[in-house]
Amino acid sequence: MEENTGHPVFETAYGKIVVNICYGRHHPLNWLAFGLNGAEIVFNPSATVCELSELLWPIEARNATIANSYFVGSINRVGTEIFPNLFTSGDRKLQHSDFGHFYGSSHFSALDASCTPSLSRYKDGLVISYMDLNLCMVYNGNDHLLMGDGNGVRISHIGQGRLVTKDRPLDAQSRTILLEGVLTHEGLYKLVPPDSTRQQGLFQVCSASSSQFGHNANVDIVTGDISAGESIEIIPEQVNNEQVVNNELGNHNVASQSVSIVNNEQVVSHVSGFADRVPVDVSVAAEFDYARQDGSASSPSHHSGDELNVTFLEDLQGDSGSITTPTSPGVPESIPENTSEAVHENVTRAVDSAVERLQGCTCGVLQLGKEAKAQMEVTAANGIPSLMDYVGKGGLDVGDDLLVLLYHIQFACKRIAALVASPFNSALGKHSALTGAVPSDRDKPKPLDIVANEIILSALRNSGKVSVMASEEDDAPIWINDDVPFAVVLDPLDGSRNIDASIPTGTIFGIYNRLPELDNQPVEEKALLNSLQSGTKLVAAGYVLYSSATILCASFGSGTHAFTLDHSTGDFILTHPSIRIPPRGQIYSVNDARYFDWPEGLRQYIDTVRQGKGKYPKKYSARYICSLVADFHRTLLYGGIAMNPRDHLRLVYEANPLSFLAEQAGGKGSNGKSRILSIQPVKLHQRLPLFLGSCEDIDELESYVDVQQKVNPGYEV
Numbered sequence: 001m002e003e004n005t006g007h008p009v010f011e012t013a014y015g016k017i018v019v020n021i022c023y024g025r026h027h028p029l030n031w032l033a034f035g036l037n038g039a040e041i042v043f044n045p046s047a048t049v050c051e052l053s054e055l056l057w058p059i060e061a062r063n064a065t066i067a068n069s070y071f072v073g074s075i076n077r078v079g080t081e082i083f084p085n086l087f088t089s090g091d092r093k094l095q096h097s098d099f100g101h102f103y104g105s106s107h108f109s110a111l112d113a114s115c116t117p118s119l120s121r122y123k124d125g126l127v128i129s130y131m132d133l134n135l136c137m138v139y140n141g142n143d144h145l146l147m148g149d150g151n152g153v154r155i156s157h158i159g160q161g162r163l164v165t166k167d168r169p170l171d172a173q174s175r176t177i178l179l180e181g182v183l184t185h186e187g188l189y190k191l192v193p194p195d196s197t198r199q200q201g202l203f204q205v206c207s208a209s210s211s212q213f214g215h216n217a218n219v220d221i222v223t224g225d226i227s228a229g230e231s232i233e234i235i236p237e238q239v240n241n242e243q244v245v246n247n248e249l250g251n252h253n254v255a256s257q258s259v260s261i262v263n264n265e266q267v268v269s270h271v272s273g274f275a276d277r278v279p280v281d282v283s284v285a286a287e288f289d290y291a292r293q294d295g296s297a298s299s300p301s302h303h304s305g306d307e308l309n310v311t312f313l314e315d316l317q318g319d320s321g322s323i324t325t326p327t328s329p330g331v332p333e334s335i336p337e338n339t340s341e342a343v344h345e346n347v348t349r350a351v352d353s354a355v356e357r358l359q360g361c362t363c364g365v366l367q368l369g370k371e372a373k374a375q376m377e378v379t380a381a382n383g384i385p386s387l388m389d390y391v392g393k394g395g396l397d398v399g400d401d402l403l404v405l406l407y408h409i410q411f412a413c414k415r416i417a418a419l420v421a422s423p424f425n426s427a428l429g430k431h432s433a434l435t436g437a438v439p440s441d442r443d444k445p446k447p448l449d450i451v452a453n454e455i456i457l458s459a460l461r462n463s464g465k466v467s468v469m470a471s472e473e474d475d476a477p478i479w480i481n482d483d484v485p486f487a488v489v490l491d492p493l494d495g496s497r498n499i500d501a502s503i504p505t506g507t508i509f510g511i512y513n514r515l516p517e518l519d520n521q522p523v524e525e526k527a528l529l530n531s532l533q534s535g536t537k538l539v540a541a542g543y544v545l546y547s548s549a550t551i552l553c554a555s556f557g558s559g560t561h562a563f564t565l566d567h568s569t570g571d572f573i574l575t576h577p578s579i580r581i582p583p584r585g586q587i588y589s590v591n592d593a594r595y596f597d598w599p600e601g602l603r604q605y606i607d608t609v610r611q612g613k614g615k616y617p618k619k620y621s622a623r624y625i626c627s628l629v630a631d632f633h634r635t636l637l638y639g640g641i642a643m644n645p646r647d648h649l650r651l652v653y654e655a656n657p658l659s660f661l662a663e664q665a666g667g668k669g670s671n672g673k674s675r676i677l678s679i680q681p682v683k684l685h686q687r688l689p690l691f692l693g694s695c696e697d698i699d700e701l702e703s704y705v706d707v708q709q710k711v712n713p714g715y716e717v
């Protein structure tokens with residue numbers, strides 16, 4: 001673009017592709033010109049370092065994607081390049097030998113405003129995205145594609161449109177007309193073909209989408225004659241609530257929800273926002289589309305959408321040579337019938353084959369070590385590291401396996417946070433009240449804790465790092481894989497009884513190493529025994545609090561740290577490093593209504609501290625949210641005791657992970673008599689009294705001896 005080559009769009013077997021090189025992303029007219037020239041995928045390979053560039057990174061490409069109706073691949077290198085001689089960059093800084101840290105964070109953006117998660121800031125990786133290129137041509141908010149059945153106009157809010165009829169193939173530039181468009185406040189879209197086009201004819205406009213109208217809308221189909229200079233109106237129908245609800249539930253929008261990291265280094269993700277438009281592998285999409293345009297059923301002899309990405313990765317890696325050009329072993333020779341099942345099958349096979357080929361590939365070019373550490377310090381000094389930065393190579397360096405697992409856990413928890421905060425969350429049980437529709441059995445809503453369980457279990461499974469997972473919601477642990485490092489225990493949504501009142505809830509998790517000595521045991525047995533490890537064996541544990549803020553608090557065996565979700569970037573940001581629970585608090589937290597079921601010792605303890613007659617001569621306050629994660633989080637920060645003296649909370653899923661966090665913060669976890677972490681679990685769903693909090697408070701409580709509530713009458717609420 002700095003030259004006089006214009007803004008070329010390359011028509012390939014995979015789609016109409018553009019390379020917008022590096023700095024080109026800062027010029028909006030570049031993006032526009034590529035759009036006008038018919039781009040479907042714009043790649044923006046970059047070698048760019050932190051500071052202002054990184055602030056722009058998540059915004060510019062997505063903005064361009066939405067404005068110009070194409071997909072964008074934002075690719076940035078990682079690492080730090082050290083040059084033999086010092087140089088200046090004309091920025092008044094001292095001479096230096098490097099540009100700074102190339103922050104990676106590669107991702108794809110789609111025109112329906114969805115976006116893949118970013119790759120690492122420190123490691124090379126591979127994003128495999130499914131792009132339904134149909135979206136570039138006819139961006140239709142309804143249930144079906146218009147490609148095969150007649151006419152459609154592609155509209156974007158910059159007023160670009162293409163008139164497409166059966167006898168005017170989509171890709172013929174000569175048939176492209178520009179339409180001026182005005183989006184009025186009422187949501188009307190007036191299209192005015194400029195005089196110069198001299199186009200006239202009968203056509204239908206069936207294309208509009210949420211991004212054009214700013215909300216989820218369908219449009220009336222407008223049919224009629226249009227001559228140059230005339231205008232037509234597209235009138236959005238009412239918002240389709242059912243569709244919105246379904247999207248919230250993930251029934252329709254599954255495509256954008258499936259994310260996994262494979263082999264530490266590749267993010268496999270769907271970009272396409274509407275599952276009804278079957279998301280397909282790039283090349284499959286392209287060839288599919290072209291096949292359908294001319295009515296023939298082409299059968300590509302070889303293809304691979306990921307080939308495209310791999311090529312890019314290789315380019316960025318210079319001579320690493322570690323990725324070979326794929327031969328697509330698992331991809332079928334011909335495209336099967338156009339049924340969504342067949343396409344899904346095709347996609348699955350293409351992904352599997354890509355993943356298989358990538359197993360074991362090392363993506364090289366990591367210059368971490370000292371530089372990354374220094375970068376980490378710079379980041380910490382300038383701003384605040386994210387969870388991934390904090391545990392990554394430049395920070396705690398918890399190891400690739402745990403890093404990948406944490407990535408998946410935090411991703412799942414973000415989804416749960418969104419679900420919990422959604423206006424439709426409690427409507428999981430009241431679906432029809434919103435839509436007026438009666439849900440079919442298949443669409444019947446599930447309680448939130450079940451949905452949360454499914455989200456987090458699927459994230460654990462997709463991480464490829466979990467051999468067994470045991471959830472409070474399931475009767476038995478689920479064995480996944482023999483050769484991977486971790487066993488994970490979890491309570492997917494603790495405190496969910498509070499959900500309808502929007503009281504805080506939380507996810508709790510504990511991570512153990514898989515016990516290889518059990519590998520030869522029958523599956524049920526090794527699944528159970530791996531899940532029944534004592535808390536002293538925890539490698540990491542944490543919780544995510546869904547409250548006024550979403551906070552992920554975790555320990556990897558070196559202190560307890562909390563990260564707050566920054567909704568503007570989607571990152572968990574370190575906000576509470578190395579939490580130290582005060583040795584003495586002034587708050588007790590317990591369900592006081594059970595007073596008369598309490599044993600004498602506990603009653604005496606509570607009576608004493610609330611009167612300020614205990615070892616600490618201040619009157620204690622009572623605070624009880626009745627949501628363990630929230631009560632514990634407050635206790636972690638303010639001190640005191642969070643307790644449930646009856647046999648109610650679970651040793652494996654709740655008591656152990658939270659006691660680990662308490663101890664790592666300098667506090668204690670006790671059952672009233674002894675240390676929680678030293679108790680050997682004997683049953684998966686074993687319950688026990690739980691006291692968590694400040695050391696001095698727990699010691700004082702235990703001195704009353706008789707503090708465990710034996711009567712457990714099964715309270716109604």
Ligand SMILES: O=P(O)(O)OC[C@H]1O[C@](O)(COP(=O)(O)O)[C@@H](O)[C@@H]1O
Pocket residue numbers: 494495496497591626627628629644646648715717
């Ligand atoms: O009824 P109690 O004894 O006050 O118990 C309340 C506790 O139960 C919990 O709701 C957990 O119970 P569940 O595991 O059955 O969801 C905690 O969040 C809360 O601290």
